[in-house]
Amino acid sequence: MELSGAEITIQALIDEGVEYVFGYPGGAVLHIYDALSKREDQIKHILVRHEQAATHAADGYARATGRVGVCLVTSGPGATNAVTGIATAYMDSIPMVVLTGQVPTPVIGSDAFQEVDTVGITRPCVKHNFLVKDVKDLAVTIRKAFHIASSGRPGPVVVDIPKDVTDPNIRIPYAYPREVSMRSYSPAQRGHQGQIRKAVEKMLAARRPVIYTGGGVVLGEASASLVDLVRSLGFPITSTLMGLGAYPMSDRQFLGMLGMHGTYEANMAMHETDCLVAIGARFDDRVTGKIEHFCPHAEIIHVDVDPASISKTVRVDVPIVGPVQSVLQDMLSILKELGGKPDQTALDAWWRQIDEWRGMDCLRYDRGSGLIKPQFAVETLHKVTNGELYLTSDVGQHQMFAAQFYPFDKPRRWINSGGLGTMGFGLPAAMGVQLAFPDAQVACISGEASILMCIQEMATCKQYDLPIKVILLNNGYMGMVRQWQEFFYDSRYAHSYVDALPDFVALSNSFGHVGMRVEKPDELEGAMQEAFALKDRFVFLDVIVDPTENVYPMVAAGKGHHEMQLPPTMSDRELA
Amino acid sequence: MRHILSMLVENESGALSRIAGLFSARGYNIESLTVAPTDDPSLSRMTLVTCGNDDIVEQIKKQLNKLIDVVKLQDLADSEHTEREMMLIKLKAGRQDREELKRLTEIFRAKIIDVTEISYVVELTGASRKLDAFIQAVPEGLITEVVRSGAIGISRGDKGLTL
Ligand SMILES: Cc1cc2nc3c(=O)[nH]c(=O)nc-3n(C[C@H](O)[C@H](O)[C@H](O)COP(=O)(O)OP(=O)(O)OC[C@H]3O[C@@H](n4cnc5c(N)ncnc54)[C@H](O)[C@@H]3O)c2cc1C
Ligand SMILES: Cc1ncc(C[n+]2csc(CCOP(=O)(O)OP(=O)(O)O)c2C)c(N)n1
Ligand SMILES: [Mg+2]
Numbered sequence: 231m232e233l234s235g236a237e238i239t240i241q242a243l244i245d246e247g248v249e250y251v252f253g254y255p256g257g258a259v260l261h262i263y264d265a266l267s268k269r270e271d272q273i274k275h276i277l278v279r280h281e282q283a284a285t286h287a288a289d290g291y292a293r294a295t296g297r298v299g300v301c302l303v304t305s306g307p308g309a310t311n312a313v314t315g316i317a318t319a320y321m322d323s324i325p326m327v328v329l330t331g332q333v334p335t336p337v338i339g340s341d342a343f344q345e346v347d348t349v350g351i352t353r354p355c356v357k358h359n360f361l362v363k364d365v366k367d368l369a370v371t372i373r374k375a376f377h378i379a380s381s382g383r384p385g386p387v388v389v390d391i392p393k394d395v396t397d398p399n400i401r402i403p404y405a406y407p408r409e410v411s412m413r414s415y416s417p418a419q420r421g422h423q424g425q426i427r428k429a430v431e432k433m434l435a436a437r438r439p440v441i442y443t444g445g446g447v448v449l450g451e452a453s454a455s456l457v458d459l460v461r462s463l464g465f466p467i468t469s470t471l472m473g474l475g476a477y478p479m480s481d482r483q484f485l486g487m488l489g490m491h492g493t494y495e496a497n498m499a500m501h502e503t504d505c506l507v508a509i510g511a512r513f514d515d516r517v518t519g520k521i522e523h524f525c526p527h528a529e530i531i532h533v534d535v536d537p538a539s540i541s542k543t544v545r546v547d548v549p550i551v552g553p554v555q556s557v558l559q560d561m562l563s564i565l566k567e568l569g570g571k572p573d574q575t576a577l578d579a580w581w582r583q584i585d586e587w588r589g590m591d592c593l594r595y596d597r598g599s600g601l602i603k604p605q606f607a608v609e610t611l612h613k614v615t616n617g618e619l620y621l622t623s624d625v626g627q628h629q630m631f632a633a634q635f636y637p638f639d640k641p642r643r644w645i646n647s648g649g650l651g652t653m654g655f656g657l658p659a660a661m662g663v664q665l666a667f668p669d670a671q672v673a674c675i676s677g678e679a680s681i682l683m684c685i686q687e688m689a690t691c692k693q694y695d696l697p698i699k700v701i702l703l704n705n706g707y708m709g710m711v712r713q714w715q716e717f718f719y720d721s722r723y724a725h726s727y728v729d730a731l732p733d734f735v736a737l738s739n740s741f742g743h744v745g746m747r748v749e750k751p752d753e754l755e756g757a758m759q760e761a762f763a764l765k766d767r768f769v770f771l772d773v774i775v776d777p778t779e780n781v782y783p784m785v786a787a788g789k790g791h792h793e794m795q796l797p798p799t800m801s802d803r804e805l806a
Numbered sequence: 807m808r809h810i811l812s813m814l815v816e817n818e819s820g821a822l823s824r825i826a827g828l829f830s831a832r833g834y835n836i837e838s839l840t841v842a843p844t845d846d847p848s849l850s851r852m853t854l855v856t857c858g859n860d861d862i863v864e865q866i867k868k869q870l871n872k873l874i875d876v877v878k879l880q881d882l883a884d885s886e887h888t889e890r891e892m893m894l895i896k897l898k899a900g901r902q903d904r905e906e907l908k909r910l911t912e913i914f915r916a917k918i919i920d921v922t923e924i925s926y927v928v929e930l931t932g933a934s935r936k937l938d939a940f941i942q943a944v945p946e947g948l949i950t951e952v953v954r955s956g957a958i959g960i961s962r963g964d965k966g967l968t969l
Contacts, residue, residue, distance in 0.1 A: 349820060354831050358874045361820070378874065413969065414816065414877040538868035541861065 233404040235365040235396035236261035239329065242372040244272050245406040248300050250291060250665055252276045252284040256304025257344060258331025261396035266302075276665065276694060279686040281308050283658035285315020286684070289324050290622060290659030293645045295666045296451060298325045298380050305331040306344030309390075310351065314652060316386050317355035321649025322472060323449055325384035327375045328352075334394040335363055348390045357385030365395050365402055373407045382417025383536040384449055418535055421552030421560060429507070429531040429548045430564045436505030437576035438527075438583075439465045442488065445472030445648070446510015446534060446554050448641045453477070455558035456509065462565065463572055466584055468496035470511050471648045475638030480617070485584065486593075489517040490785050491630045494592035495584055497783070497791035500525055502583070508532040510554045513544045514649070515787075523790025533557045592783050592796055593634055601776040602751050604628060604703045608635035611673070611701060614758040619643065620663045620672045624656035624680030627709035630781040632675045654683030657700065661687060664696045671762065673699040679708045679728050688741035691768045699761050700770045702734060705777045713780045717795075738770035747772040808837070809863050810882040810889060810959045812967055813852045813870065817843065821875035825852065828873065834858065834866050838891075838934075838956030846969075849877065853958045855934070878967060886962040892929070893937045894919075895944075896951040899926040903948060914940050925950065933957075 233241060239262050243251065253275060255263045266275055278284045281303045288299030299319075303312050309330040319326045333342040349361045358378050360371050368391070375387040433439060441463075447456050453476045460467050460483055467477050468488040477484055486493030488500055500506070506528040511517070518524045521544060530546040532539075533554055540549045550557055595605045608631050611619070617639060623629040623646040638644045645663060647655040660674040681702060691698055711726040738745030744767050748757040754773065761769040782797040815821045822841060829836050837855040844851045856866060863881070870876050882889070899907055899921075911918055911928055914936065920927035930940055934957050941952065961967070 350823070353820075353824060353827055359820075412874065415874050536872070538865065538872055542865055545861070 231404045232401040234261070234265070234398045234401050235368055235391070236265035236398055238365070238368045238404055239372070239391065239396060240265045240269050240273065241404060242369050242406055243300060244269065246298070246372070246376050248273055248298070250274050250276055250662075251300050251302050252278055252287040252291075252662070253302035254278055254281050254284055254304065254308060256308050256331060258305035258333060258393045259302060259308075259329075261393065261398055262302065262329070262331070262391070264398070275302075276661070276690065278658065278690050280684065281311035282314050282654065283661075283684050283687045283690065285312045285326070285328065286318065286652075286655050286658035287662040287665075288326055288328075289315060289319045290645055290662030291666050292319075292324050292326055292662070293659070294620060294642050294663040296642065298327055298376055299662065301326070301328045303328070303330055304344070305333055305348070306346050309346055309348040313351060313355065314654075316352055316388065318647050318650045318652040318655060319386040320355040320357070322445060322647065323384050324386065325379040326386040327372075327379050328386060328388045330388060330390045332361070332390045332392040335392045336394070338392065348388065352388045355386075356388050359388040359390065361390045361392075362395055363392070365397075365400060368395060369404060370407050370410065374410050374412065377410050377412075378415065383539075418537075418552045419556070421533065421550040421557040423560065425548055425550045426557060426560045427564055429550060430561055430568065432505055432529060432531060432548065433463065433465075433507060434568070434570045434572055437573060438503050438580045439463070439505040439507065439572070440499045440503040441465050441467040441507045441509065442469070442500070442511055443467065443473045443476055443509045444470040444511025447473050447476040450510060450535070450554040452510070452555040452558055453641045455555055455562065458562055459558055462562070464577060465507075465572070466499055466581070468492070468499065470514065470517055471633055471646070473511065474633060474644045476641045478639040479637035480639055485588075487633055488791075489514075490519070491634065491781050491783065492785070493634075494590050494783055494794060494796065495587040497785065497794055498587045499584055501790065501792040503528045506530045508534075508546070509558070510534060512539045513542065515543070518544060519785045519790050520788050523792070590796070592794075594797060595779070599751070599776060602749070602754055602773060604631045604705065604775045604779055605635050606751060607701070607703055607754060607773050607775060608632050608675070610754050610758055611675070612636045614755060614762060615671055615673070618671060620645065620667065620670055622646065622656045622659040622663060622672070622674045624674070624676040625651045625653045625710070626677045626680055627705070627713065627779070627781050628675050628677045628703040630710075631703070653680040656680065657684050657687045657698070660698045661690060661694075661696055664698050665694070671699075673701055675701045675703065677709060678702060678704045678706065678731055678734070685737070688738065688743060688768070688770075692742045695766065696768060697764070697766050698768050701758075702770065702772045703775050704734070704772050705775050705779065706731070707777055709779070710781070716780070717786070734770055734772040738768075743768040743770055745770045745772065747774065749774040807859070807863070807883070808855065808857045810887070810957060811854045811856065811867065811870065812880045812882055812959060813854070813876055814844070814849045814878040814967060814969070815852050816875045816877060817848050817850045818875060821850065822852075824873050824875055825854070825870065828869055829856075832869065834862065838954070840956040840958055853956065855957050878969065880961065880967045882959045882961060887959050888962060889933045889957050889959040890931055891934045891937055891957040892931045892955040893940070894953045895928050895930065895941070895949065897926045897928060897944060898924065898948045898950055900924055903945065906945065907948070910940070910943055914943075916940065
């Protein structure tokens with residue numbers, strides 16, 4: 231089979247089993263688009279309205295399915311627009327392949343029209359990138375890109391393709407390589423057995439153990455094994471923002487999220503634990519707080535496929551480099567073989583202490599308010615959707631409220647930008663999710679500031695009939711910024727008030743969608759029911775919420791887990 | 807502590823910038839960096855001198871190993887090794903200073919490789935510290951120009967950094 235570079239590009243994607251390409255055309259990729267147009271029976275292209283959205287949509291697709299998300303953008307501004315989405319995927323270790331057009335090889339370096347050094351610009355925010363200089367290297371490079379993106383610690387890979395490499399008149403024999411061998415890339419396949427045994431022994435000897443899991447459990451498809459391990463040990467478990475849902479959040483053993491906006495019980499348990507088992511989590515500063523105060527009494531076990539994650543910010547006692555799924559399996563079989571049980575008396579006492587912390591009810595809020603509280607909106611969303619949503623999020627208070635008040639019981643249901651915290655992520659990510667699961671209920675929770683950052687994607691949703699529900703927690707402020715200004719800048723709200731907001735109902739209508747607004751607590755449930763009853767329509771629900779609400783608990787930057795700020799509704803006596 | 811990291815890297819155009827970029831992005835120190843081809847045309851040998859406490863150097867090595875272009879890495883500080891750096895140094899050599907500079911060159915086992923009426927170029931090879939010492943020893947005001955290759959190193963014994 232002889233194919234041109236453009237045809238090879240498309241054929242390689244088809245051979246990879248790619249279902250959707252999210253993209254936007256331009257000069258440097260026109261040969262590729264022409265080749266694509268002849269193969270749309272086998273691979274579908276989704277035309278976004280901004281390249282940032284292409285990357286977030288591919289990312290959302292990847293987070294929901296576990297498969298590699300794919301984008302296609304042109305050179306220059308197409309590539310630079312994609313950078314935010316590439317960095318977003320990089321920070322959260324999301325497998326993605328981004329094909330960027332480049333100016334023809336003979337003019338590279340001459341400041342040609344729409345030329346940027348894409349490989350240079352993206353280098354710090356990709357797992358790897360390639361510039362393909364010869365059509366003969368194209369197929370194998372694409373194969374390598376998919377292999378790198380999806381193995382080990384996943385991440386985005388950019389393949390920069392100069393226009394002459396896709397020349398329709400130059401045809402070469404094509405065969406897609408099934409295997410690639412790369413002498414300098416071989417991610418860990420299994421953890422060190424001696425270390426795993428040591429970890430299990432320490433877990434069995436622990437008196438106040440805590441399991442702390444993260445996005446790695448989701449990425450590594452290890453939920454079922456995690457549940458087995460946690461249930462068989464009877465240990466308390468907490469999770470980062472990125473790992474929510476890997477262990478059922480409504481289960482009694484789950485303490486809620488930990489970290490800056492984590493629960494009192496999760497953070498206090500971290501502070502008091504004598505044995506911390508970190509699984510697929512990377513000790514982010516939002517989680518650890520001040521390192522000197524982090525888990526002061528604990529021996530730390532850390533399972534991670536990336537050796538560079540281990541002892542990066544917090545020094546650990548038992549490092550285990552390996553994929554979570556295989557390490558958890560090994561732990562389970564060693565447990566069985568040892569036949570040991572944790573010290574039940576100690577564990578009972580530990581649980582009594584945890585239940586006492588739980589009794590503080592750190593997520594309580596004013597339920598008697600005449601305004602819609604954002605927490606109440608999320609609780610209502612949970613009720614109306616039976617906890618079955620795929621929920622994407624933008625960035626801000628609404629994101630934290632969703633994480634605190636929507637208990638996800640399955641992995642890959644909670645889709646948000648944690649590491650980069652990219653406003654504008656939510657809506658395009660929801661497009662990727664809805665395309666992956668056309669029959670699923672998909673919603674995007676957002677704020678009135680965030681949603682405007684990719685609002686143009688309402689047009690894409692119209693074109694492809696994506697029945698996403700946008701739940702806008704409209705507090706009129708960049709709430710998360712306002713909260714920091716209230717706490718740390720004596721309530722000087724410098725530029726965190728979004729003046730001149732659009733009428734979101736009319737705006738949705740103008741894009742051809744249903745728009746609804748709700749302002750009273752007692753109308754909220756009905757409005758949400760109505761929105762979700764419109765099964766084949768995109769609905770934008772503008773929920774006017776209390777503009778002054780803050781996210782609690784909060785561990786301020788530079789503080790320890792035990793120094794949480796709790797909601798003001800708690801009286802001082804209760805705190806003492 | 808100072809560490810000499812010796813690496814075999816893919817002989818590809820992006821490799822050097824990936825490594826240099828890693829150091830600037832993560833705020834690591836580079837004291838010197840040298841790259842040159844090896845006997846295997848697909849590989850370059852890169853020697854990087856850095857310093858930092860054990861935790862930082864450990865993290866540097868992990869991050870370098872993660873780069874797909876880095877095929878193999880060795881920390882020469884982990885074992886017995888030999889280190890060499892070359893320096894070419896141009897000195898103001900007026901009549902009154904010539905004797906002193908010649909003596910210095912002899913003491914350091916350096917070579918004078920270029921001479922004019924008023925200048926010497928001296929070539930000196932050795933561990934980086936020896937080069938520092940030479941610079942220190944040159945009388946004030948006589949140095950016109952210094953060029954150093956950056957350190958390279960190799961482990962002692964029969965084992966080599968190979969694939
Ligand atoms: C406004 C805002 C507030 C936030 N507040 C909080 C907060 O209160 N609490 C909180 O937790 N986060 C919070 N975050 C998110 C935070 O910034 C980090 O993104 C998050 O804590 C990182 O989660 P993680 O440790 O699970 O790491 P991830 O980024 O999910 O990294 C996954 C880790 O698992 C490893 N891994 C991947 N695949 C595998 C595998 N197969 N096997 C083994 N290991 C694997 C990776 O190498 C990596 O180390 C907030 C973010 C924002 C934007
Ligand atoms: C692209 C981008 N710019 C700036 C920020 C900083 N930031 C974090 S939260 C936030 C405010 C978000 O406001 P809104 O979307 O209304 O959400 P709310 O906090 O009110 O729920 C800002 C500006 C960011 N995270 N991303
Ligand atoms: Mg807001």
